[in-house]
């Protein structure tokens with residue numbers, strides 16, 4: 001029986017995001033966010049639900065910390081709701097909002113769990129949206145002020161900061177595809193948004209360092225492992241473009257390489273940038289490429305790409321593969337390849353898997369047991385992939401499962417359950433699934449046997 005063992009200081013954790021779990025959408029002085037506005041607009045969310053209550057974590061945070069402790073978690077990645085802190089986006093500070101996160105951080109530290117705080121996981125104050133949102137440079141300036149307010153209060157205790165979660169989703173999914181708030185469908189706006197997201201990251205990093213001595217600071221990007229469907233030149237070209245759109249458009253500027261030239265040329269010739277990169281100002285390249293301590297990697301699936309109509313990349317549905325309920329192919333080797341690529345092509349000093357997980361809707365039986373063997377298998381196979389990458393020298397310091405508990409899955413509402421803990425939304429009772437109990441043992445043993 002072969003065993004896989006991780007380094008002693010490997011950080012095992014779980015992740016969540018404010019809007020997906022907190023609820024209390026208008027409590028104690030919180031301002032409206034673009035997700036409040038979006039979910040309150042009929043037709044935007046598949047099951048018509050909202051995050052108004054979600055997992056009621058705002059009121060149940062102590063119970064949730066006890067739950068994390070019982071699962072042996074060493075780290076917890078959560079996000080901070082900007083409009084809870086600055087209801088109008090900038091200016092007036094809502095102390096009750098800061099108090100909430102301050103208590104949460106104290107509770108985590110008391111429980112021996114390291115807090116990993118993300119400043120932005122998509123709940124932009126609606127006021128800033130009304131002033132132009134991410135397509136406007138104003139939002140990036142406001143973000144640096146928000147980073148300052150939060151880190152002044154929490155910077156003595158939070159020692160791991162992530163500026164933003166998934167710039168691709170903030171810009172393209174929300175402004176070009178329109179599936180997420182604010183629901184625009186405008187390529188140029190999406191490209192402008194992407195730039196201001198990257199700029200806001202660059203401005204926030206030195207602020208966090210100043211207010212949080214000794215802290216490590218990074219950003220979280222989401223990646224798809226892109227592969228061409230065939231060996232044809234056309235599919236290879238389509239895969240290059242997909243990788244540029246999804247991965248390199250963010251990765252390259254963050255690592256000081258500026259926007260990839262092939263993609264700039266594609267966007268200009270495609271008419272997506274009628275005024276070129278006119279939103280880029282002197283010094284932005286250096287700002288976006290600010291030195292960071294780590295990269296957060298979110299990985300769920302691979303993308304097999306062929307050339308579609310109009311020479312655009314088109315995803316291929318690979319037949320006969322196992323998929324999660326999101327429809328995403330289960331492909332752990334993609335995580336192995338991705339981590340290697342990041343290490344060898346970008347020489348990133350430290351990496352964390354900040355999200356990885358799967359949606360399956362298994363619920364509790366009469367005894368309260370949740371037999372989610374498919375999730376357990378998913379995690380086990382991805383842990384093995386990560387371990388293999390580490391043996392190649394990839395400096396991976398930790399892994400955060402998405403998610404600690406079932407929660408509001410954005411445009412899918414409550415239809416998708418990603419948690420290792422089941423949430424009964426009627427009673428708000430939490431039920432650790434089999435995968436959580438298995439994970440607890442993995443953490444205790446710092447590894448597992450391949451026959452588990």
Ligand code: FCB
Pocket residue numbers: 017020165166169222298355402409410418
């Ligand atoms: C990621 C998000 C996270 C969750 C997972 C399933 O893109 O960061 O909030 O929705 O997908």
